Amino acid sequence: MGKKFLLLAVFAILLFFGCSSDHGLSPQPGRLVVDVFFRGTPPVNTQGIYLIVAPQFPPHAINELYHSSNSLPIDRDSVRTVIDLPYGHYDAISLWWYSKETKSNLADILALPLEKDSLAGFKPVGFDLTSNHPSDYIKLYPDWNKVNRDASLEGTIYFDGPFPKNTLATAIAAYSYEPDSNLEYLTYMRSIDFSINENPYHYKLPIRSGSVNFLVVLWLPERANLADFARLGFYQDPANPGVPAKLRIKSGETRTGLDIHAHWPASE
Amino acid sequence: MRTDCEHMAPHRIIKTIRWMLLYAGLAQAQSLITGQVTDADTKAPLPGVNIQVLATLRGGITNVDGNFRITDVPPGAYTIRFSMIGYHSLTVSQVNVTAAPFPPLKVALRATAIEMDPMVVSAGKTKQSLDQTPVSLSVVTSMEIKQRNPTNIIEALETAPGVHFIGNQINIRGSTGYTFGAGNKVLLLLDGVPVYASDTGEFNWDMLPPLDIEQIEVLKGAGSTLWGASALGGVVNVLTKDPSQQARVLYSFSAGKYDKPYYDEWRWTDPNRLHFTREDVSYSRRYRHLGLRVSAGRLMTTGYTELGDAKKYNLTGKFDYQFAGGIKWTGYTAYSHISRGFFVQWKGPNDPYEVDPANLKNHAAVHQLNTYTKLLIPLSSRFSMNLRASVVRTLMGNQFGEGSGFNPAFGQGAEAQADWIPQEGHIVTGGVQFQHDAGSTKYFGEHKGFFIGPYLQDEWKIRENLRMTTGFRYDRYQLVGGVKEDLFSPRWGVNWQPWSTTSLRASVGSGFRAATIVERFLELAIMNFKIVANPQLKAESSWAYDLGFRQYLNENWNVDVSLFDNEYWELIEAHMDLIRGQVQFRNIPRARIRGIEATTNWSYGLTVKNWAVRPGLQASLTVMDHMDLEWREPLTYRPKQIAALKASLKIQKFSAQVDYRYASRIEAVKIYPINRRVPMKFIDLRFTYDFGFLSLKAGISNLNNYNYAPMESNLMPMRTYTVGVQGEL
Numbered sequence: 001m002g003k004k005f006l007l008l009a010v011f012a013i014l015l016f017f018g019c020s021s022d023h024g025l026s027p028q029p030g031r032l033v034v035d036v037f038f039r040g041t042p043p044v045n046t047q048g049i050y051l052i053v054a055p056q057f058p059p060h061a062i063n064e065l066y067h068s069s070n071s072l073p074i075d076r077d078s079v080r081t082v083i084d085l086p087y088g089h090y091d092a093i094s095l096w097w098y099s100k101e102t103k104s105n106l107a108d109i110l111a112l113p114l115e116k117d118s119l120a121g122f123k124p125v126g127f128d129l130t131s132n133h134p135s136d137y138i139k140l141y142p143d144w145n146k147v148n149r150d151a152s153l154e155g156t157i158y159f160d161g162p163f164p165k166n167t168l169a170t171a172i173a174a175y176s177y178e179p180d181s182n183l184e185y186l187t188y189m190r191s192i193d194f195s196i197n198e199n200p201y202h203y204k205l206p207i208r209s210g211s212v213n214f215l216v217v218l219w220l221p222e223r224a225n226l227a228d229f230a231r232l233g234f235y236q237d238p239a240n241p242g243v244p245a246k247l248r249i250k251s252g253e254t255r256t257g258l259d260i261h262a263h264w265p266a267s268e
Numbered sequence: 269m270r271t272d273c274e275h276m277a278p279h280r281i282i283k284t285i286r287w288m289l290l291y292a293g294l295a296q297a298q299s300l301i302t303g304q305v306t307d308a309d310t311k312a313p314l315p316g317v318n319i320q321v322l323a324t325l326r327g328g329i330t331n332v333d334g335n336f337r338i339t340d341v342p343p344g345a346y347t348i349r350f351s352m353i354g355y356h357s358l359t360v361s362q363v364n365v366t367a368a369p370f371p372p373l374k375v376a377l378r379a380t381a382i383e384m385d386p387m388v389v390s391a392g393k394t395k396q397s398l399d400q401t402p403v404s405l406s407v408v409t410s411m412e413i414k415q416r417n418p419t420n421i422i423e424a425l426e427t428a429p430g431v432h433f434i435g436n437q438i439n440i441r442g443s444t445g446y447t448f449g450a451g452n453k454v455l456l457l458l459d460g461v462p463v464y465a466s467d468t469g470e471f472n473w474d475m476l477p478p479l480d481i482e483q484i485e486v487l488k489g490a491g492s493t494l495w496g497a498s499a500l501g502g503v504v505n506v507l508t509k510d511p512s513q514q515a516r517v518l519y520s521f522s523a524g525k526y527d528k529p530y531y532d533e534w535r536w537t538d539p540n541r542l543h544f545t546r547e548d549v550s551y552s553r554r555y556r557h558l559g560l561r562v563s564a565g566r567l568m569t570t571g572y573t574e575l576g577d578a579k580k581y582n583l584t585g586k587f588d589y590q591f592a593g594g595i596k597w598t599g600y601t602a603y604s605h606i607s608r609g610f611f612v613q614w615k616g617p618n619d620p621y622e623v624d625p626a627n628l629k630n631h632a633a634v635h636q637l638n639t640y641t642k643l644l645i646p647l648s649s650r651f652s653m654n655l656r657a658s659v660v661r662t663l664m665g666n667q668f669g670e671g672s673g674f675n676p677a678f679g680q681g682a683e684a685q686a687d688w689i690p691q692e693g694h695i696v697t698g699g700v701q702f703q704h705d706a707g708s709t710k711y712f713g714e715h716k717g718f719f720i721g722p723y724l725q726d727e728w729k730i731r732e733n734l735r736m737t738t739g740f741r742y743d744r745y746q747l748v749g750g751v752k753e754d755l756f757s758p759r760w761g762v763n764w765q766p767w768s769t770t771s772l773r774a775s776v777g778s779g780f781r782a783a784t785i786v787e788r789f790l791e792l793a794i795m796n797f798k799i800v801a802n803p804q805l806k807a808e809s810s811w812a813y814d815l816g817f818r819q820y821l822n823e824n825w826n827v828d829v830s831l832f833d834n835e836y837w838e839l840i841e842a843h844m845d846l847i848r849g850q851v852q853f854r855n856i857p858r859a860r861i862r863g864i865e866a867t868t869n870w871s872y873g874l875t876v877k878n879w880a881v882r883p884g885l886q887a888s889l890t891v892m893d894h895m896d897l898e899w900r901e902p903l904t905y906r907p908k909q910i911a912a913l914k915a916s917l918k919i920q921k922f923s924a925q926v927d928y929r930y931a932s933r934i935e936a937v938k939i940y941p942i943n944r945r946v947p948m949k950f951i952d953l954r955f956t957y958d959f960g961f962l963s964l965k966a967g968i969s970n971l972n973n974y975n976y977a978p979m980e981s982n983l984m985p986m987r988t989y990t991v992g993v994q995g996e997l
Contacts, residue, residue, distance in 0.1 A: 023530050024946045024975035025983070027618045055942070061846040064942050069616045070624045084618040086944065169847040194847050220847065223899070 028084035030129030033137045036095065036111075037078045040144035046074055047098040049110055049142070051083055057091035057124050058186055058227035071098075085129055092124030095140055097147045111142035112187065122187060149191065149206035151249045155235070155258030157217055159199040164264060168220040170196040170232070172203045172260075175214040178244060182227040185218075192218075209251040214244045217262040232262035299365045301338040303373030305330050305350055309880075314377060315513055317352040318387060320395050322359075323695075323729065325652045325687055327395065331513050340594065342649050343367050349397065351387050353411045353483075356380050356823070357397070381871035381884035381916055383409050384826055389460065390485040390505040392727055392737060393494050393697050394687055402737050402761025402775045403491075404814050404830045404865070406430065408484040410509070415916070415925060415956065417522055417965050417992050419546045419567060421473045421484070421506060427912040428486050429867045429888030432931055434905050434978045436473060440488050441832060442861045442892050443501020446905035446979050448842050448851065450786040453501040453808075455491065459508055459600065461640040464498065465662040466679035467707025469784035472636045472662070474580045475604045477548040477565035479518050482509040488865075489812030489834060490779025493741045493759035496701050497719050500779040500810050501834065508586060508600065511552045511559030518550040518563075522965070522992030526572040529621065529986055530973040536574065536621045544569035557590040572985045573621040575609030575630060594646040601639040608632055613981035617943065620975075620983045635663040650689040654699075657682045675714075677707035677785075693729040697739075698722075705785070712789035712801065716748040717782065725759070733765040737775075745782045745807065753807045755780045769820040773830075780809040783840055787853040800845075800852040806838045808855065825870040833862040841904065844938045851938075856896050859903060863892035882918040887911075904938050905979060907931040907948070921958040926951065931978075940980040948976045950984075965992040 034051060048071025059065055066085055072095075073079050097108035113125040127136045153174060163170065173192040179185045191207045196217070215235040220228065235258050237245040249255055305317040313334025320327040321341060328338045345364050351357040355377035363373065386409060391401035398405060406428045418424040425431050425438070432439045434446040444453040449470055456463055456471045464471055484506050491499035523546075528539035550563035567580040582604040589597045610630035615622040623630075640658035647653065660679040685699035700722040708714035725739025740758040745751075761775030783805035792799045816830030838855040845852060871884035890910045894903040902908075909932040916925040931948035951974075954967040966989075973987040 022949065023973060024949070025617075025620075025944060025977060026975070027531050027533055062849065063844065063846060063938075063940055066942065069614075070626055084616060168845075226846075 028086050029131070029134055030085040030087050031135045032083050032085060032090075032093070032127070032129070033135065034081050034083070034093070034140060035078065035137075036072065036081065036140045036142065038074075038076070038142055038144060040148065042074045042144050043099075043148045045100045046147075047071070047100045049074060050096050050098065051081055052094045052096050053083060053085060053090050054092040054094070054124075055088060055090055057126075058182055058225060060225050062226065067096075087129045087131065087134070089126065089128050091126045093127070093138060093140075094124070095142050099147070108147050109186070109189070110144075110147055111140045113138070113140065114187065123183065124187075146208065149208055150251045151207050151209045152254045153203075153205045153207055153212065153215060153247070153249070153258050154254055154256045155203060155260060157196065157199075157201045157203060157233075157260045157262055159201075159232070159262045159264065161264055162199070163197075164221070166221045168222045168224060169194045170220075171218045171229075172196060172205055173216055173218055174205060174207050174212045175216070176211060178214040182225070182229075185227050185229050204254075207249060209249050209253065212247040212249060215247070215258060215260070216244075217260050219265070230265050232264065233260045235260050299341050299343055299367055300369070301336075301341055301346075301348070301363070301365060301373065303336055303375060304334045305336070305352075305375045305377060306334055307355075308376035308378040311376075314352060314355070317350055317355075317377065320349045320351075320387060322347045322349055323692070324649050324689065325394075325646060326649055329510075340646070340649055341365050348373070349387070350375050350377060351383075351385075352377060353383060353386075353409045354379055355383075357383070357385050357387070359397075379873065379882075380824070381873075381882040381918060382869050382886060383407070383411070384820075384823075384869055384871075386483065388485050389507070390457075390487045390491075390495075390503055392695075392725065393460070393685065394695055394727070399765070399771045399818060400735060400763050402735065402763045402773045403777075404430075404488040404773075404816055404832065406486040406488070406867075408486070410482050413478050413481055413484075414963075414994065415923070415954065417520070417954070417967065417990070417994070418478050419522065419544070420478065421476075421481070424478055424481065425484060425486070425504070427886075427914055427927055427929060428484075429912065430488055430865050430890045430910065431486060432907065432910045435982065436470070438471075438504065439906065440486060440502030440504075441834065441863065441865070441890060442894050442903070442906040443834070445841065445903055447787075447840075447853075450790065450842075450853070451781075451784045451840060452498070453781060455495055455497075455499040455503045457495065457503060457505040458602075458638060459598075459640070459642075460505060461642075461656055461658045462496070462498070462679075462681060462703065463638050463658075463660055464679070465636070465677055466660060466705035467662070467677035467709070467712075467785045469498065469781075469786070472604055472606070472634065474567070474606060475582060475636055475638055476506070476508065476584050476602050477520075477550070477563050477582060479520055479548045479550050479565075480508050480561070480563055480584060480586075481506060483507045488830075489775070489814050489832060490757075490777045490810045492743075492755075492757040492779040493739045493777055494697075494723060494725060496721050496723075496741065497703065497743060497745065498781045500781040500808060500836075508584075509552070509561060511554050511561045511586065511588060513554055515553035516551070517995075517997040518548075518552075519995040519997075520546070520548045520992065521994075522546050522990055524969075524988050524990040526985060527973060527987035527989065530975060533618060534620055536619065542570050542572050544571075559588045559590075561586040571609065571611075572988075573611050573614075573983070574623045575611040575628065578606060578608035580604065580606045580608075594644075596644045598642045598644075599640070601637070603638075604634075604636050606632075606634045611982070614983065620977075620981075632664065635661075637661040652687045654685040654687070655683070656685070675708045677705070679706075680704045695727045696725070697727070698724040707785045711792045712785060715750075715785045715789055717746060717750075717785070718748075719743050719745050719782075735763045737761040737763075743780070747782075747788075750803065751806075753782060755807060755809065771818040773814070773816050773818075775814045776811065778809065778811050780807055781840070782807040783853065787840060798848070798850045800850045802852050802854060805840060805853055806855050808836060808838045808840045810837070811835045824872050826868065828867045830865050831863075832865065833860070835860055839903075842938055856898065856903075858897035859895065860897055861892055861894040861903070861906075863890060865890040879920050880918075882916075884914075884916040884918075886914040902935040904936045905934055907934050923956045925954045927954075934978070937980055943977075943980050946976060948978065948984075949974050950976070961996050963994040965994065966990065967992075 051068040053066040095111040097110040114122040171194045217232040218229040315332045317330040330336045451469045487503040491503040526542040546567045548565040552561040562585045584602040587599045610632045614620040643655045645653040658681040663676040681703045683701040688696045704718040706716040721743035723741035743755040745753045757778045759777035764772045813833040818828040820826045836859040839859045843854040867888040911930040913928040929950040951971040957964045969988040
């Protein structure tokens with residue numbers, strides 16, 4: 001009687017739980033196949049490049065992005081890589097470059113395919129993965145020259161007071177064009193350095209030779225979106241105060257004396 | 269050449285102290301209590317029964333014939349408590365002790381599947397019945413440990429009410445979260461002595477074999493008043509077995525095999541090669557006044573992931589010597605060596621058991637030595653001294669494929685404690701504790717810090733059924749060449765038993781923890797992450813409020829419910845700098861964890877066709893609300909509900925157990941919030957057959973092959989089959 005009861009009890013437990021269909025985490029069902037065709041040669045200070053997929057762009061934070069777990073090979077002309085993803089809509093796909101001396105992860109977007117949007121100007125190319133369309137394919141054409149910094153900008157930033165307590169990051173950034181929207185703060189960025197932590201702060205920003213039409217001090221409060229930059233000040237044309245200076249930087253040049261006066265937001 | 273001091277044996281020094289106290293009038297005319305304890309059903313004598321003369325500092329233990337002798341008890345009427353693992357405790361009231369010899373006591377204990385009211389020491393640093401403590405406390409007995417057949421302390425603790433592990437980090441009611449292996453908000457004690465690594469503040473859960481554990485006590489809420497630094501969110505006190513009266517060899521062997529992953533695409537190797545074995549052997553005996561217990565253990569595992577392999581060895585020795593007059597010296601040493609792969613995160617969600625090929629060289633080695641020595645000097649039935657000294661030496665190395673950049677971390681502790689019964693109904697515990705921690709590596713430089721803290725507590729038995737505890741502690745923490753912090757930790761608690769079946773308790777107490785050397789100074793780059801130092805970290809502190817009741821519905825069934833509110837200041841948590849991709853430990857100015865915890869224990873003994881049948885059930889549910897009060901968002905790496913259900917059935921020599929462990933989905937994490945998270949749902953099955961002096965064991969862990977990651981990119985083991993044998997000679 002006892003044995004029967006025990007066997008029945010154990011069998012019932014095994015049947016109940018063993019047949020449960022809930023097995024917790026499962027493999028990612030979607031897949032993006034990416035062919036990468038490089039142009040130029042990688043800078044010697046390259047630590048690695050990572051494939052980044054953003055469900056939302058601009059992202060709120062860098063840890064809300066899917067990324068390849070390791071660097072793509074950088075010693076080839078082209079490479080095919082695959083990233084496994086959950087089903088859903090993705091706003092953007094990009095390749096991020098990490099320097100051996102990188103202090104921020106935002107600086108160096110090596111490739112970000114854009115498409116024309118009738119309302120918002122250019123916007124990143126997105127894609128959808130569904131049970132009917134579990135896999136997608138995209139080609140990327142990164143140009144190593146974009147991160148091959150052969151010149152630099154140097155100057156001192158003077159703040160009009162102490163850093164606010166809710167400071168997440170303060171940066172000096174160079175742009176080809178003056179950004180007009182949150183999206184453009186990321187898409188037009190040529191170089192950025194988030195090291196600013198004292199007043200006054202002497203900066204030296206590595207940059208690819210060419211035009212810099214907007215050199216600006218940016219500030220992010222804690223919990224802000226990644227592209228919600230507040231402008232604290234920009235480098236002004238000495239001949240025309242109040243207007244952004246347009247700089248033409250030659251290869252190997254270090255342009256000095258680019259001092260900026262930065263003003264904290266009034267509410268802070 | 270020997271000096272005069274060397275001629276003066278310890279017992280002579282103690283004798284001198286005793287004479288001094290006698291002259292001071294503290295000693296009194298003393299008597300002797302003797303008796304025998306037997307099993308109520310089989311009438312067999314019971315060795316190893318704990319006997320406590322309540323309201324005194326006297327107690328004893330039965331010998332192989334079940335006999336006991338308690339000396340130096342002043343004449344009077346006493347209540348005596350008898351307790352033993354696997355039996356219902358028994359309290360005998362109104363035992364009249366006289367100067368003249370009186371008849372031996374005859375006591376019979378009844379067997380039970382679940383101990384309802386064990387004796388505990390963590391609530392007040394003196395022995396108390398669990399029903400009479402003013403704080404919430406859970407106990408894992410050696411009987412449960414034997415049934416679970418764990419390979420380490422984590423497996424012994426994982427179904428304790430309110431306890432949840434995130435990786436190797438213990439959470440008591442959500443106390444710790446996950447701090448990446450640096451800084452635990454729970455204090456781990458080995459026989460009442462702190463045993464954390466001096467640099468990381470973490471524990472080596474493999475430092476002693478489960479065979480050696482007598483009982484594990486889990487004190488919930490802040491406990492710094494008695495236990496000092498690090499007891500911010502609770503205390504785990506692992507009590508080891510004393511040497512046995514007669515020669516005893518304990519042997520345990522278990523082997524396990526990991527099943528294949530639930531999803532075929534997750535296979536990364538031949539599943540048949542993934543296994544582990546654990547062997548432990550322990551020898552114990554007493555030679556007149558000298559007792560010894562030595563044990564050795566070995567765990568070899570391939571692990572269930574890449575870099576999951578490990579070899580762990582441990583060697584422990586516990587010695588005691590009984591001097592005349594009840595004076596007892598205890599020495600304990602545990603050495604463990606671990607060599608293992610270092611799995612930091614999976615390669616990807618579709619390769620969860622693999623690591624990035626670039627990280628395949630990540631291996632770690634840890635050598636740890638824990639040693640303590642204690643001297644108990646019962647100067648009279650009303651006054652005793654406890655002196656303790658301890659050393660924890662931890663050497664880590666070879667992490668992350670680099671050469672060893674570590675030097676040993678050293679922690680030295682000393683404590684003097686006095687227990688005094690100044691008058692009927694009061695037990696005063698006071699003392700002073702000192703702890704010095706030092707660590708140095710190339711990753712954080714060389715740093716030293718120390719605590720010194722006097723404490724005082726009075727447990728006042730106002731009436732037979734009403735007890736009040738009041739105490740405080742003051743600590744000075746000094747980081748050598750750095751910050752200096754003063755911390756004051758008061759405590760108050762009350763326990764009222766309006767009826768014999770009901771126990772009400774309320775307590776308020778505070779706790780604190782200074783940042784560990786690693787939290788303050790570590791600078792390290794691991795793969796994509798950089799850890800940045802924060803020398804300005806402040807000590808974290810807490811106030812814990814606890815209100816609970818325990819109700820016996822009958823002698824085999826009780827229910828315990830408690831409401832708790834833990835308020836934190838300057839809580840130290842890992843902070844992810846989302847711009848720079850850096851991790852830094854920072855203070856959260858205010859945080860709160862509050863909730864309700866309910867447990868029930870039921871066991872029943874019956875006879876079916878001359879078969880002794882004992883079903884048992886233990887269930888617990890902890891519901892928490894945790895919040896960062898500055899940002900009004902949940903604290904990271906903490907579930908909101910934890911539950912455990914343990915059902916057991918013992919028929920004659922056969923027993924079966926089913927455990928169900930549940931934790932709700934963790935709401936917030938630091939590194940990859942975008943990754944999918946699921947609740948924890950584990951079912952474990954175990955079977956035991958007692959065959960003479962052997963117990964044969966078989967089990968299945970994670971029966972449902974459930975895939976759960978408590979922190980990002982780290983999957984818990986898949987279904988695992990185990991077999992084992994435990995023997996006692």
